[in-house]
Each structure stands twice: as C-alpha cells, then as structure tokens.
Amino acid sequence: GCVVLGGEVGQAGGEALAARVGARLKRMSPLAAEVRPGTLGGTAVLRGALLTARDRAQDELFAP
Helix, strand or coil: CEEEECHHHHHHHHHHHHHHHHHHHHHHCCCCCEEEECCCHHHHHHHHHHHHHHHHHHHHHHCC
C-alpha cells in the first residue's frame, strides 16, 4: 500500500517526516506500506473536492 502525507503537513515535513511515519507504521502494522510526502501542497484537499464535485455534476447531467 501507499500512504500520502497530503497538504501542508506533507509539504512541511517532506521526506524526513515520511520516513518517521513509515518507521512507526512498520512497527504498528503487519502490512507493508510506502509513505510519501504529497506534492500538491496546501491545496490538495480543495483540489480533490473540486474534482469530485465536477465528476458528480457530469454524472448527473450526462447520465442516461
């Protein structure tokens, strides 16, 4: 699996925070997961919300 540290947290902590979270996650979970800092910055959540809203609006307007 993959965990992305999104938004301002991922941007501020970068690779160092991702490494620390990855080490802690490895001790807590039997499942392997890669931890990465996000690259979209502080607007990641807003972008995701806008894309989701757009997709839903398109589905409502153009679905048979």
